[in-house]
Amino acid sequence: MNTVFADTGFKQxxxxxxxxxxxxxxxxRLNDIPVYYHDxxxxxxxxxxxxxxxxxxxxxxxxxSFTFEEDGYKYKEGAHVEAIISVGEKGAPLNETxxxxxxxxxxxxxxxxxxxxxxxxxxxxKAVVLLHHEKETLVExxxxxxxxxxxxxxxxxxxxxxxxxxxxxxMAVYKEIWGALNDGDKARVxxxxxxxxxxxxxxxxxQDKKHGHRIMNTGGLINDDDWxxxxxxxxxxKINYHIDIYADGRLGQILDPSNRTPIxxxxxxxxxxxxxxxxxxxxxxxxxxxxx
Numbered sequence: 001m002n003t004v005f006a007d008t009g010f011k012q013x014x015x016x017x018x019x020x021x022x023x024x025x026x027x028x029r030l031n032d033i034p035v036y037y038h039d040x041x042x043x044x045x046x047x048x049x050x051x052x053x054x055x056x057x058x059x060x061x062x063x064x065s066f067t068f069e070e071d072g073y074k075y076k077e078g079a080h081v082e083a084i085i086s087v088g089e090k091g092a093p094l095n096e097t098x099x100x101x102x103x104x105x106x107x108x109x110x111x112x113x114x115x116x117x118x119x120x121x122x123x124x125x126k127a128v129v130l131l132h133h134e135k136e137t138l139v140e141x142x143x144x145x146x147x148x149x150x151x152x153x154x155x156x157x158x159x160x161x162x163x164x165x166x167x168x169x170x171m172a173v174y175k176e177i178w179g180a181l182n183d184g185d186k187a188r189v190x191x192x193x194x195x196x197x198x199x200x201x202x203x204x205x206x207q208d209k210k211h212g213h214r215i216m217n218t219g220g221l222i223n224d225d226d227w228x229x230x231x232x233x234x235x236x237x238k239i240n241y242h243i244d245i246y247a248d249g250r251l252g253q254i255l256d257p258s259n260r261t262p263i264x265x266x267x268x269x270x271x272x273x274x275x276x277x278x279x280x281x282x283x284x285x286x287x288x289x290x291x292x
């Protein structure tokens with residue numbers, strides 16, 4: 001096993017997810033935290049920072065490919081999903097990164113070559129297939145990283161169970177957040193977002209949580225006349241929501257069947273939605289704390 005010392009050669013390392021997807025739906029997770037979701041059949045390739053999802057120790061990268069009903073539950077020929085975890089110096093060009101972990105899934109290949117072009121040198125352990133059938137495939141790969149970040153607060157949270165009590169208590173927090181947004185109470189909104197802002201600040205090597213609020217754009221739509229906040233009380237009476245649990249049971253959120261939360265802004269001019277997503281952990285006192 002090789003430990004990747006993330007701070008070797010980097011004073012302020014920033015971790016990135018690079019992805020290349022063609023002909024398949026895809027969900028990419030790091031440590032069971034969703035970091036990218038692709039629900040279209042076309043091709044996409046990009047890079048995004050994900051330092052807040054890196055943990056100190058073994059990091060697990062997973063790819064889930066899936067098909068679409070409108071395509072007859074068939075992948076396009078040559079479909080593939082590649083994900084790469086890399087690290088670079090804060091502020092440096094994006095092409096000056098070092099690859100830490102790479103995984104490529106080819107769901108239309110024969111079973112023995114599903115992981116073709118997964119490179120041996122990028123990852124501690126061999127990539128493995130966890131699930132495979134014609135509509136869906138799940139694969140993972142692991143590597144150890146010596147993280148420069150503090151232990152995240154959610155890592156020491158309580159394991160969250162899918163119970164009506166947890167659903168109702170978490171929904172009450174969503175209503176509290178919605179109430180602060182609806183009232184335009186910026187001070188209360190910032191207070192509710194503070195724990196998440198502090199972790200985002202740390203992930204990007206800032207000391208002050210105000211930088212985390214800037215990254216998250218806390219309350220940024222409150223005074224924007226182009227965006228109108230939907231009524232949470234109306235949507236929860238019309239739509240079936242559920243508690244979605246991830247990060248191996250340490251984080252939770254409330255979603256509808258289309259992966260939307262009950263807090264949504266509508267742009268009245270271009271008919272676009274801005275879905276406000278939040279991740280929560282449950283502390284030892286049983287309180288829900290927004291952390292993502």
